[in-house]
Amino acid sequence: MLFSFTLLALVVLAPVSTHNSGTCTLIPHGNGRDDSQQFLNAINSPGCNVIELPQPYTYSIQQVLNTNLQNKVLNVFGTLSFSTDLAYWINNSFMTDFQNQVTAWIVTGSNWTISGGAFNAGGIDGNGQAWYTRAAGFGNQAGRPISLYVVNASDAVIKNFSVRQPQFWAFFVDQSKNITLEGIYVNATNHDPAEPVSNPANGNAGNNWVVNTDGIDTYRSDSIVIRDWTVQNGDDCVAYKGNSTNIQVYNVTCNGGQGIAFGSLGQYPDRVDYVENIYMSDITLRPSVNRLTGAVYFKAWVGVSAGGPPPNGGGGGTGLVSNVLLENFNFVDADEPLYLQSCLTYSSVNVTQYCNTSTLVFQDITVKDFTGTSSGLNNGSVVDIVCSPAAPCQNWQFLNWNVTAPGYSPVYTCTNTEDIGGIPCS
Numbered sequence: 360m361l362f363s364f365t366l367l368a369l370v371v372l373a374p375v376s377t378h379n380s381g382t383c384t385l386i387p388h389g390n391g392r393d394d395s396q397q398f399l400n401a402i403n404s405p406g407c408n409v410i411e412l413p414q415p416y417t418y419s420i421q422q423v424l425n426t427n428l429q430n431k432v433l434n435v436f437g438t439l440s441f442s443t444d445l446a447y448w449i450n451n452s453f454m455t456d457f458q459n460q461v462t463a464w465i466v467t468g469s470n471w472t473i474s475g476g477a478f479n480a481g482g483i484d485g486n487g488q489a490w491y492t493r494a495a496g497f498g499n500q501a502g503r504p505i506s507l508y509v510v511n512a513s514d515a516v517i518k519n520f521s522v523r524q525p526q527f528w529a530f531f532v533d534q535s536k537n538i539t540l541e542g543i544y545v546n547a548t549n550h551d552p553a554e555p556v557s558n559p560a561n562g563n564a565g566n567n568w569v570v571n572t573d574g575i576d577t578y579r580s581d582s583i584v585i586r587d588w589t590v591q592n593g594d595d596c597v598a599y600k601g602n603s604t605n606i607q608v609y610n611v612t613c614n615g616g617q618g619i620a621f622g623s624l625g626q627y628p629d630r631v632d633y634v635e636n637i638y639m640s641d642i643t644l645r646p647s648v649n650r651l652t653g654a655v656y657f658k659a660w661v662g663v664s665a666g667g668p669p670p671n672g673g674g675g676g677t678g679l680v681s682n683v684l685l686e687n688f689n690f691v692d693a694d695e696p697l698y699l700q701s702c703l704t705y706s707s708v709n710v711t712q713y714c715n716t717s718t719l720v721f722q723d724i725t726v727k728d729f730t731g732t733s734s735g736l737n738n739g740s741v742v743d744i745v746c747s748p749a750a751p752c753q754n755w756q757f758l759n760w761n762v763t764a765p766g767y768s769p770v771y772t773c774t775n776t777e778d779i780g781g782i783p784c785s
């Protein structure tokens with residue numbers, strides 16, 4: 360049985376005896392009306408410790424959300440449907456201080472839970488198609504909001520939660536500690552017939568169509584657990600930005616896109632990027648309507664600043680990736696199963712002359728029990744690690760590497776590396 364309360368009623372009806380432990384249930388206004396204010400009111404009400412948005416309701420979100428969930432439980436069993444008034448979001452989304460990126464929903468505070476009820480059930484509908492159509496072929500287009508930005512948060516859980524058609528990255532976890540995200544479903548799929556779904560002539564074109572629809576990026580965060588995810592998208596499935604430490608990832612399936620990303624790193628000269636103590640196991644990757652460009656890749660910006668400011672220019676930063684264990688990866692048809700770039704830019708400036716300048720170090724990486732195939736797009740290359748001579752890669756161990764390149768003899772390229780074991784590098 361469902362109840363609709365006004366804000367006043369919510370406060371008044373919250374059980375007085377249990378003080379601060381009331382459950383408040385929202386139903387949508389309907390008729391295209393905006394539900395964001397009643398949603399914010401419930402979260403901000405001291406009487407509402409549990410905020411329920413039941414099935415089968417859809418809540419129209421037409422304004423940015425800034426929510427402090429301190430000691431709250433937020434059950435989004437229905438759907439938060441973010442409006443497609445692109446001009447509104449471009450003008451009003453909250454800025455982050457990373458790559459000029461913006462977000463539609465900030466979640467902060469400690470000791471909270473967000474639940475969507477069951478796997479592939481409640482959560483967000485970002486109505487991202489409007490954004491994908493607008494951005495076709497353009498990376499990091501300004502104004503596209505991250506669906507859910509967890510920032511300055513601690514001791515919190517997001518579970519059994521879906522993000523369908525994210526506007527940009529689905530999740531960004533920043534400056535946060537001890538966050539668990541489990542049972543998460545993300546699906547960014549283009550339905551605009553005006554554009555090709557895939558264009559193998561340009562290895563990335565099929566993914567560019569839903570470019571920047573990362574499953575999750577972590578940044579300046581410690582002790583994060585990612586478990587039981589299914590992602591379909593056209594960009595990174597899970598990505599570690601600078602100062603991601605003590606991250607554990609279990610049982611993730613990535614459908615199409617770019618696979619698991621360490622980076623991008625070294626974009627900001629004044630921010631040293633550490634990515635340390637990363638453990639991943641049971642990761643499955645395969646193409647979808649989009650290619651799978653890689654299983655795991657590592658990307659460091661060029662070692663000098665070039666091509667203007669972030670998001671598409673930058674570089675000259677430094678840092679360290681170390682103590683990484685990647686275990687039990689299974690994949691099919693990865694264009695380049697494992698690779699490292701140390702001369703990254705997203706600008707159109709030719710940075711080739713600076714390609715040996717990155718000082719970002721990648722060391723103590725263990726790659727264990729990888730089974731899979733390459734697509735053949737890169738002529739049999741299965742490992743292509745091109746490190747910077749200013750920061751040679753050190754101590755990469757491949758254990759039980761079982762990756763084939765159907766139709767080719769597998770090719771392993773290791774440039775500026777020291778102590779690579781378990782693969783026949785050339």
Ligand SMILES: *[C@@H]1O[C@H](CO)[C@@H](O)[C@H](O)[C@H]1NC(C)=O
Pocket residue numbers: 408430431432470
């Ligand atoms: C966490 O929040 C719950 C309410 O959701 C509350 O009962 C509990 O006391 C809080 N724990 C801490 C450590 O504050």
Ligand SMILES: *[C@@H]1O[C@H](CO)[C@@H](O)[C@H](O)[C@H]1NC(C)=O
Pocket residue numbers: 446447450
């Ligand atoms: C966005 O901002 C521009 C410039 O300030 C303004 O002209 C326009 O009306 C705004 N649009 C919306 C939908 O807020």
Ligand SMILES: *[C@@H]1O[C@H](CO)[C@@H](O)[C@H](O)[C@H]1NC(C)=O
Pocket residue numbers: 476477478518519541542
């Ligand atoms: C997620 O939902 C499934 C049912 O779909 C349930 O079995 C599981 O316990 C839930 N997980 C969490 C973390 O709540």
Ligand SMILES: *[C@@H]1O[C@H](CO)[C@@H](O)[C@H](O)[C@H]1NC(C)=O
Pocket residue numbers: 465467510511534
């Ligand atoms: C997060 O905390 C930092 C200070 O540590 C502050 O500068 C920043 O504005 C906060 N961000 C948000 C979105 O609250």
Ligand SMILES: *[C@@H]1O[C@H](CO)[C@@H](O)[C@H](O)[C@H]1NC(C)=O
Pocket residue numbers: 513514515516537539
């Ligand atoms: C991490 O957060 C969980 C709540 O999600 C809490 O139970 C646990 O005690 C926290 N761990 C630490 C080390 O604070």
Ligand SMILES: *[C@@H]1O[C@H](CO)[C@@H](O)[C@H](O)[C@H]1NC(C)=O
Pocket residue numbers: 546547548589590591614
């Ligand atoms: C993602 O959504 C598309 C349609 O919108 C569907 O065809 C596809 O199966 C979904 N992917 C997953 C992994 O659920």
Ligand SMILES: *[C@@H]1O[C@H](CO)[C@@H](O)[C@H](O)[C@H]1NC(C)=O
Pocket residue numbers: 478542586587588589610611612
């Ligand atoms: C792995 O995660 C998927 C969701 O992506 C879930 O359906 C499945 O039950 C999980 N497997 C295990 C062994 O927990």
Ligand SMILES: *[C@@H]1O[C@H](CO)[C@@H](O)[C@H](O)[C@H]1NC(C)=O
Pocket residue numbers: 579601602629630631632633
């Ligand atoms: C990472 O942490 C170090 C301190 O350990 C700090 O100097 C650096 O600026 C931080 N980097 C980022 C991206 O915040």
Ligand SMILES: *[C@@H]1O[C@H](CO)[C@@H](O)[C@H](O)[C@H]1NC(C)=O
Pocket residue numbers: 711712713714715748
């Ligand atoms: C990078 O250094 C290597 C030697 O380590 C050299 O062969 C190559 O030409 C240099 N590349 C550039 C772009 O300077």
Ligand SMILES: *[C@@H]1O[C@H](CO)[C@@H](O)[C@H](O)[C@H]1NC(C)=O
Pocket residue numbers: 709710711712
């Ligand atoms: C980029 O610059 C290098 C020399 O630094 C040159 O060899 C190369 O042809 C240039 N590439 C393009 C696409 O202009």
Ligand SMILES: *[C@@H]1O[C@H](CO)[C@@H](O)[C@H](O)[C@H]1NC(C)=O
Pocket residue numbers: 736737738
């Ligand atoms: C693969 O080999 C073909 C024929 O030699 C060549 O034209 C093509 O550029 C190569 N592709 C890659 C990605 O190296």
Ligand SMILES: *[C@@H]1O[C@H](CO)[C@@H](O)[C@H](O)[C@H]1NC(C)=O
Pocket residue numbers: 730731761
């Ligand atoms: C390598 O993987 C194939 C499946 O792709 C499997 O049949 C084979 O047993 C594996 N070999 C080893 C040595 O693990």
